[in-house]
Amino acid sequence: MGGIELIISSICNATVCEVPYNDTYKGPGEIPENQSRYKDMMKEINGKTIKVATYNNTPLSGTQNKNGTIVGVGVVFVIMNILSKKFNFTYEVVEPRRNYEFGGRNPEDSLIGLVNSSKVDMVAALLPSMIAYRERAALSIDLDQGVWVMMMKRPKESAAGSGLLAPFNDLVWYLVLAAVITFAPCITFFTRLRNKIIEEDEGVLPLSPSFWFVYSAFLKQGTSLAPEANTTRVLFVTWWLFMILLSAFYTANLTAFLTLSKFTLAIENPEDLLLKNYRWISAAGSSVEHFVQIEGEELSYLSVMVNSGRARFVSVRNNKELLESVKKDTVLVKEQTVIDHLMYNDYISKKDVEESEKCTYVVAPNSFTRRQRSFAYPIGSPLKTLFDPVLTKIFESGIMKFLKDVDLPSTKICPLDLQSKDRKLRNSDLIMTYMVMGVGSGVALAVFAAEMLFKRYISVKIRKGKKGKKTSKSSKTAWTHDDTRPPPYDSLFGKKSKINFENTRPQIINGREYYVIESGNGDKKLIPVRAPSSFLYRSVK
Numbered sequence: 001m002g003g004i005e006l007i008i009s010s011i012c013n014a015t016v017c018e019v020p021y022n023d024t025y026k027g028p029g030e031i032p033e034n035q036s037r038y039k040d041m042m043k044e045i046n047g048k049t050i051k052v053a054t055y056n057n058t059p060l061s062g063t064q065n066k067n068g069t070i071v072g073v074g075v076v077f078v079i080m081n082i083l084s085k086k087f088n089f090t091y092e093v094v095e096p097r098r099n100y101e102f103g104g105r106n107p108e109d110s111l112i113g114l115v116n117s118s119k120v121d122m123v124a125a126l127l128p129s130m131i132a133y134r135e136r137a138a139l140s141i142d143l144d145q146g147v148w149v150m151m152m153k154r155p156k157e158s159a160a161g162s163g164l165l166a167p168f169n170d171l172v173w174y175l176v177l178a179a180v181i182t183f184a185p186c187i188t189f190f191t192r193l194r195n196k197i198i199e200e201d202e203g204v205l206p207l208s209p210s211f212w213f214v215y216s217a218f219l220k221q222g223t224s225l226a227p228e229a230n231t232t233r234v235l236f237v238t239w240w241l242f243m244i245l246l247s248a249f250y251t252a253n254l255t256a257f258l259t260l261s262k263f264t265l266a267i268e269n270p271e272d273l274l275l276k277n278y279r280w281i282s283a284a285g286s287s288v289e290h291f292v293q294i295e296g297e298e299l300s301y302l303s304v305m306v307n308s309g310r311a312r313f314v315s316v317r318n319n320k321e322l323l324e325s326v327k328k329d330t331v332l333v334k335e336q337t338v339i340d341h342l343m344y345n346d347y348i349s350k351k352d353v354e355e356s357e358k359c360t361y362v363v364a365p366n367s368f369t370r371r372q373r374s375f376a377y378p379i380g381s382p383l384k385t386l387f388d389p390v391l392t393k394i395f396e397s398g399i400m401k402f403l404k405d406v407d408l409p410s411t412k413i414c415p416l417d418l419q420s421k422d423r424k425l426r427n428s429d430l431i432m433t434y435m436v437m438g439v440g441s442g443v444a445l446a447v448f449a450a451e452m453l454f455k456r457y458i459s460v461k462i463r464k465g466k467k468g469k470k471t472s473k474s475s476k477t478a479w480t481h482d483d484t485r486p487p488p489y490d491s492l493f494g495k496k497s498k499i500n501f502e503n504t505r506p507q508i509i510n511g512r513e514y515y516v517i518e519s520g521n522g523d524k525k526l527i528p529v530r531a532p533s534s535f536l537y538r539s540v541k
Contacts (some may be wrong), residue, residue: 041386045089050121050383052080052091053114055099056317059341059407061125063095070095075403076124076375079143079394083387094120099317100285101127110285111376112136118378122387128287128371132294140375141388144400147336148288148368150267150280151343151361153329154414164436167253176246180218184211187235194231205232217243263417267331269366274302277310280331281322284313288333291369299369326361333368337404343413359414 054072056062061074072080072093084091100110107113111127114120116136127133128146165173187210195204205225213223217239227233266276273280282288291299292306305311316322319338323346326332332339343361350358375391377384394400506513506529513529
């Protein structure tokens with residue numbers, strides 16, 4: 001009950017109870033030392049009607065037409081009703097012509113224009129603390145901190161990339177590619193250098209076998225190369241260890257990504273809008289437009305996107321009109337309170353839609369910008385001195401924060417991670433597999449075409465050029481055996497032939513009788529004559 005009592009006590013202090021006059025109160029809305037002057041200002045406004053300007057920015061501020069009279073609605077008019085009851089005055093709501101905070105050709109087009117020209121007595125809207133605003137109006141004490149966020153259409157896929165490339169970032173993939181390309185020349189270089197310094201039987205390992213060794217080891221395949229020098233063996237082992245560790249990390253991270261990966265967005269910071277050239281919009285005449293357009297502001301670097309047409313400021317009377325652009329993959333920049341209400345209203349309006357499809361929009365994890373916000377008065381207006389002490393108590397009691405979130409659920413609306421437990425592999429996770437198959441087939445066709453071109457045309461011309469030359473039998477070069485390939489099967493075991501026992505005479509060896517059979521490679525086999533196993537050999541034809 002302590003929290004409710006605190007709220008009731010704060011409302012009492014702001015509306016019913018008298019302002020405590022003491023010399024110890026110091027703060028943004030401090031009471032003037034001349035207490036009689038403060039009481040005189042209260043008497044001057046007592047029973048009067050003041051003009052209050054506001055604009056449509058639901059749910060913070062807005063207007064409704066009731067029986068031909070414009071009535072203010074929203075969070076700020078709850079505060080205005082507290083002030084009205086406290087100081088016993090009434091107010092008349094005035095709307096700018098173009099629903100602007102600042103800007104326009106005429107003073108009547110914007111809130112700052114109305115208060116700067118003293119056409120209204122105050123602005124009942126949350127305006128950010130900006131130099132351009134302070135030069136034209138007197139701002140009240142800070143009522144809250146405005147947070148501008150970026151809302152976009154929820155993507156179907158995570159920005160982490162496709163399934164096969166997701167475990168490593170771009171830098172890691174570039175370094176792996178560089179290692180694959182450069183390690184084969186390193187092997188050739190070291191073998192060539194060693195061959196020149198140390199004369200041994202091992203020759204230079206050419207670039208082509210080195211490259212295929214690196215490539216096959218990258219795919220966790222074996223090799224027929226048998227290095228003899230210790231230097232070459234260390235290079236081979238180094239590359240194998242590198243690939244074993246790399247493949248282990250890749251396999252583990254790929255499994256984690258496909259099962260427990262966190263959903264990420266392509267846009268996380270304002271800089272991403274410029275770097276990735278995303279289209280984005282905001283309300284025309286809003287503070288966002290001036291954050292970007294005014295030189296010296298921290299977001300002025302985004303002005304180049306406005307000049308190129310990638311960023312637009314749309315004039316709207318209702319914030320719901322901005323959702324049509326968001327559905328077309330455009331980022332919306334607006335206050336967080338406004339965005340939360342737009343997303344929540346869109347969520348509850350989808351009654352006949354599956355739960356997983358209700359969250360159409362999502363908010364970037366980092367904010368666009370943050371600014372303190374307050375009301376505005378004409379410069380030199382006594383209302384600032386009169387209202388600021390009460391507004392200070394409202395701010396300190398947390399009433400403003402409570403009013404902004406009173407219509408929203410306590411949980412986060414459509415969070416980035418929807419906590420889906422049934423993570424199934426989608427076709428998008430395997431898109432890289434299809435790309436590898438397509439690229440590999442294309443490369444194979446290109447190599448096949450190059451081989452056909454070389455063998456049918458280039459090699460034919462070379463043979464025709466050497467056709468007239470006579471070569472003796474001794475000058476012909478015999479085919480040499482490739483040491484990198486395994487030896488022929490016949491050289492190890494001989495050709496399969498029938499065993500003829502008729503022309504073979506048995507011999508006595510170590511007191512036993514054997515048939516001595518000579519194989520194709522020159523080896524001799526002993527086959528027992530009278531042993532039971534000899535019948536097995538006799539049955540062979």
